[in-house]
Amino acid sequence: SSINRSTSVNEPPPWRATNPFLNETLRDVQPSPINPFSAFFEEQERRSHNN
Amino acid sequence: PLLLSGPASPELPWAIKSEEKAKYDSIFDSLNPVSGLLSGEKVKPVLLNSKLPVDILGRVWELSDIDHDGMLDRDEFAVAMFLVYCALEKEPVPMSLPPALVPPSKRRMVSA
Numbered sequence A: 001s002s003i004n005r006s007t008s009v010n011e012p013p014p015w016r017a018t019n020p021f022l023n024e025t026l027r028d029v030q031p032s033p034i035n036p037f038s039a040f041f042e043e044q045e046r047r048s049h050n051n
Numbered sequence B: 001p002l003l004l005s006g007p008a009s010p011e012l013p014w015a016i017k018s019e020e021k022a023k024y025d026s027i028f029d030s031l032n033p034v035s036g037l038l039s040g041e042k043v044k045p046v047l048l049n050s051k052l053p054v055d056i057l058g059r060v061w062e063l064s065d066i067d068h069d070g071m072l073d074r075d076e077f078a079v080a081m082f083l084v085y086c087a088l089e090k091e092p093v094p095m096s097l098p099p100a101l102v103p104p105s106k107r108r109m110v111s112a
Helices: A039-051 B016-028 B040-048 B054-064 B074-088 B104-111
Strands: B038-039 B071-073
Touching: B016 B074, B038 B040, B040 B054, B040 B071, B040 B074, B054 B074, B071 B074, B074 B104
Parallel strands: none
Antiparallel strands: B038 B071
């Protein structure tokens, strides 16, 4: 049986079709092993520990 | 009078400093660009690693894909990374790209 959850978003986002961050395209995203933000998160954690 | 020329002056220095650009370039290269371009499919998982909400990342994409071809080149990718780092620092992502953030290589295109 198909799950017919009609996500009734009345207003489509004003982004163009070239935007990969539209809801539809977010489903099967494999997490990337490349995380340029990991250093940022570590730094943030260090800061919160110091406080 | 040397600083603060017109807001959209082509002489306006790029907001992304060269050492930041070098860092973003090396990330760009590690994602295996095809003919100097990264597809949205390749960029998306990397930006999702920032754990920012999708609507923010959507705006970042919209602003950084300056020519709206669905791909990011080296300069556009640097803009995207810059905006994501701004958002992580709790800086609001602008609704339109500030002139200083437009890569010098794209300025003619934008102002035309």
